[in-house]
Amino acid sequence: MGERVLGVLGGMGPLASAQFMLRLTLLTPAGRDQEHIPTVLWSDPRVPDRTAARLGRGEDPLPVLLRGLRGLEAAGCGAIAIPCNTAHGWYEAMQAATRLPILHIVDAAAAELRRQGVAPGRIGVMGTAATLAMRLYQDRLAGAGWDCILPEEAEMARLVTPSIAAVKANRVAEAYPPLAEAARALAARGARAVVLGCTEIPLGIAAGPALPFPVVDTIDALARAAIGWAKA
Known part of the structure; x- marks a missing residue:
């Protein structure tokens, strides 16, 4: 079962993460609770602004992103989804820091x-x-x-x-x-x-x-x- 647990690195923003969870549930072909995907949502809105960081006007979000990845690893997740496009500017650094596959948006x-x-x-x-x-x-x-x-x-x-x-x-x-x-x-x-x-x-x-x-x-x-x- 552990291999099938999806980790969601979210909070960027919180509403988008909540919508991702809703759509993941509604799009899953399932007839009962037990047929849905075990998922752990790590929704941390404290991640520094990704756009400000990339445009040289804000704090690097990578340390907080990596903290979330470590939490999802510890929770037994088998893959990571990140429902934030701009955060994928740090995709290579995140993927290098985890053994889990990160699904690229x-x-x-x-x-x-x-x-x-x-x-x-x-x-x-x-x-x-x-x-x-x-x-x-x-x-x-x-x-x-x-x-x-x-x-x-x-x-x-x-x-x-x-x-x-x-x-x-x-x-x-x-x-x-x-x-x-x-x-x-x-x-x-x-x-x-x-x-x-x-x-x-x-x-x-x-x-x-x-x-x-x-x-x-x-x-x-x-x-x-x-x-x-x-x-x-």
Whole structure:
């Protein structure tokens, strides 16, 4: 049983982690309690701000991330999921510090693009300024044939970044109009799908009408990857 216990390194933010647990449960093909995935959630909102750290304006989050990994190891987990895109800027350092496999959220998003039938070509990616600056999606998806286009700097400042902050402050409904506007702008520039590459963004997008083009919810994508690991 221990090999099948999923560890969730969360708290970045707490609402995204809670949504990950909800979606993991709802997406799991189970008919009774005992068929669900044993999971340990380590939700620590004290992890220093990942975007501030990557942009040279804040404390390094790695020590706190590693503390969470050690806690999940001690709890008997067999793999780790991290429902925070920007934290994957420290993926290599985290993976080097643990014997447990860490499911990569960008790989999960790529699998979700394939599942939705999105052919290689131009796609949009929304995320924090740090996630986009670190090229987490652009570089990892290029090898699979997807060309990532991003919101313009003015769109990030006016639409995306304030909306992520609103979700983190539990003002989810007000995040929908600006996030939807940014996603539509990417579609208008030729994106055949839009990856919601920050786990706050799907929460804001879900607060309003569905968009008229494919979107990849990275919370759902990571949950599907975790289910695949647990059921393998």
